[in-house]
Amino acid sequence: xxxxxxxxxxxxAVFVGFNIGGSSTGVAFGPAVGSDLVSKLAAAGLMxxxxxxxxxxxxxxxxxxxxxxxVPSSEFTLLVSVIILLFVGLALxxxxxxxxxxxxxxxxxxAVAGLGVATGTxxxxxxxxxxxxxxxxxxxxxxxxxxxxxxxxxxxxANFRIDxxxxxxxxxxxxxxxxxxxxxxxxxxxxxxxxxxxCYMAFSAGASNAANAVGPLVGSPEADLxxxxxxxxxxxxxxxxxxxxxxxxxxxxxxxxxxxxxxAALIVEIVSASLITFLxxxxxxxxxxVSATMSIVGLGWxxxxxxxxxxxxxxxxxxxxxxxxxxxxxxxxxxVPDVGxxxxxxxxxLFDPGTTGRVIFFWILTPSLSFAASYGLFRFAPI
Numbered sequence: 001x002x003x004x005x006x007x008x009x010x011x012x013a014v015f016v017g018f019n020i021g022g023s024s025t026g027v028a029f030g031p032a033v034g035s036d037l038v039s040k041l042a043a044a045g046l047m048x049x050x051x052x053x054x055x056x057x058x059x060x061x062x063x064x065x066x067x068x069x070x071v072p073s074s075e076f077t078l079l080v081s082v083i084i085l086l087f088v089g090l091a092l093x094x095x096x097x098x099x100x101x102x103x104x105x106x107x108x109x110x111a112v113a114g115l116g117v118a119t120g121t122x123x124x125x126x127x128x129x130x131x132x133x134x135x136x137x138x139x140x141x142x143x144x145x146x147x148x149x150x151x152x153x154x155x156x157x158a159n160f161r162i163d164x165x166x167x168x169x170x171x172x173x174x175x176x177x178x179x180x181x182x183x184x185x186x187x188x189x190x191x192x193x194x195x196x197x198x199c200y201m202a203f204s205a206g207a208s209n210a211a212n213a214v215g216p217l218v219g220s221p222e223a224d225l226x227x228x229x230x231x232x233x234x235x236x237x238x239x240x241x242x243x244x245x246x247x248x249x250x251x252x253x254x255x256x257x258x259x260x261x262x263x264a265a266l267i268v269e270i271v272s273a274s275l276i277t278f279l280x281x282x283x284x285x286x287x288x289x290v291s292a293t294m295s296i297v298g299l300g301w302x303x304x305x306x307x308x309x310x311x312x313x314x315x316x317x318x319x320x321x322x323x324x325x326x327x328x329x330x331x332x333x334x335x336v337p338d339v340g341x342x343x344x345x346x347x348x349x350l351f352d353p354g355t356t357g358r359v360i361f362f363w364i365l366t367p368s369l370s371f372a373a374s375y376g377l378f379r380f381a382p383i
Contacts, residue, residue, distance in 0.1 A: 009082040009217055013230075014237040016089040017213035020104050021047070021241020024209055026249025027289045028201035032265065033250045037191050040250055043198075047246070048239030050199045054206030055231045055238075058280040062211040063227055065283040066108060067219025069126045071116040078223055079383060080115065081216035087111040087373045088212060091366040103363045105285035106134065108212035110367035114374025133284045137275055141291045142298035144271050149302025157263055160186070190262045197269040204273045205288050207280035210234035268295040290363060 029043035038046070067073060076084075088108045109130060116122025214230035217223045225233075272291040279286040377383065 005078050005082065006223060009078060009085065009223060010233065012082055012085040012089060013213050013217055013233055014240070016085050016108075017210075017234045017237025018241040018245070019089055019093055020209045020213055020234075021051075021238035021243075022245035023104055023241075023249055024051070024202075024205040024238070024288060025242040025246035026251075027292050028205050028269075029198050030250050032194050032198045034265075037194055037262070038198075040247055041243075043250065044239075044242040044246060046195070046199050047202045047205075047242040048235070050202035051206030051209075051238050051242075052231075052235035054203035054208075054277075054280075055210035055235050056206075056228075058207035058277065059210040059231065059234075060227050061283045062208060062280050062285050063215050063218055063230060065126070065130075066112060066211040066215030066285055067217075069283070070109065070112050070123055070130070071119075071121050072123070073219040073221065075115060075119060075121050076216050076220040078220050080378070081220045081223060083377065083383070084108075084111045084115060084216045084374060085213070087114075087370045090373075091370045094362075094366065094369070103287040103289050103366060104209050104212050105287050106290075106363070106367040107370045108215065109285050110369075110371035111374040112216070114371040114376075115378050118375045118378035130284055133279060133286060134290075137279060137286055138290045138294040141271055141275055141294040142301075145267065145295045145298035146302035146305075148267055148271075149299040149304075150306050151302075153264075153267070153299065153303055154306065156267075157261075160190075160263065190266070194262055194266050194269070197266055197273065200277075201269050201273040201288065201292075204276040204280065206235065206238065208276050208286055208288060209238070211285060213237055264296075264299055267299060268292060271295045287363075 025043060025047045028047060029038065032038050033040055033043050067076065088104075088111050091107045091111075113122060113127060116127070210231055211234075213234040214225070217225050218227055218230040269292075272288060272295045275291050276286050276288045
């Protein structure tokens with residue numbers, strides 16, 4: 001019976017990792033794909049490799065947190081572990097069906113917390129530490145990028161602006177890859193930089209999210225699954241999701257949510273990946289989806305408010321802030337207006353309000369569903 005249940009548990013873990021790959025690939029490589037720098041197939045391959053590296057390094061600390069620090073490992077019987085993973089997988093499947101990059105870590109922690117509350121074994125100090133970082137990290141991502149957008153982005157854009165050539169930077173002929181004829185050196189360097197940082201994001205996604213697929217199983221004494229075996233299983237499942245259902249979330253982050261210039265994509269990826277890598281290193285299961293999107297919005301907000309001084313804002317004289325600030329055209333003469341000087345910002349909207357609202361709705365819905373289902377079952381069912 002245990003061997004059958006273990007087989008079911010491993011299958012459910014693969015199911016969860018599959019959905020993680022679908023969600024996290026869009027967050028990591030959405031800006032690069034949306035900027036026509038890499039294909040969806042290349043994004044999937046890079047995601048698989050670097051997520052595996054992240055899971056095998058910093059990811060082991062997060063697996064320990066999810067598998068025994070929030071709720072004692074003694075509570076993770078094999079049946080309980082399977083049920084928790086099933087809740088996580090179903091919640092993520094709902095969000096991926098709608099093409100939204102879900103908050104995987106929040107969903108997994110919600111399911112484990114439901115078990116802890118239902119059984120009275122929740123480690124409240126650890127849970128408070130995790131929730132505290134959940135509140136701080138998106139605010140931090142927003143304000144770091146807002147400061148960059150307001151005070152640094154125009155100078156970076158004037159000195160390192162990367163214009164995309166018509167037809168893209170890279171040409172492919174089967175397996176052969178070459179630089180397009182119209183691409184300039186700055187554009188090529190920018191392409192390499194964005195892809196490298198996207199790989200860094202994939203690394204951070206693997207470090208944070210591998211635990212969501214295998215943490216409960218690794219924490220279960222009955223499963224007898226080592227951390228190293230769990231890492232291999234999670235990495236394979238994430239890769240499977242990256243090559244299949246990730247196409248929809250790549251479209252959502254890369255095209256629907258925002259029209260990112262290459263420089264903006266680079267800034268967003270650096271800030272969000274650094275934040276998640278840091279949190280993973282201290283054992284916090286954090287959301288790359290939340291951090292990346294708040295970085296996008298913060299960068300655009302910072303640029304949009306550049307036309308007003310702090311004094312204007314205090315007096316209530318600040319001009320109306322437009323959300324088209326991030327994707328806006330900039331001057332080609334490398335002249336940067338001072339803070340408070342008016343300038344023309346003409347471009348498509350920074351983000352589509354409907355898409356952004358849908359993303360935020362699912363951030364709240366998926367962990368709420370996993371917590372409610374977990375609590376209800378373990379509180380009222382004889383398990």
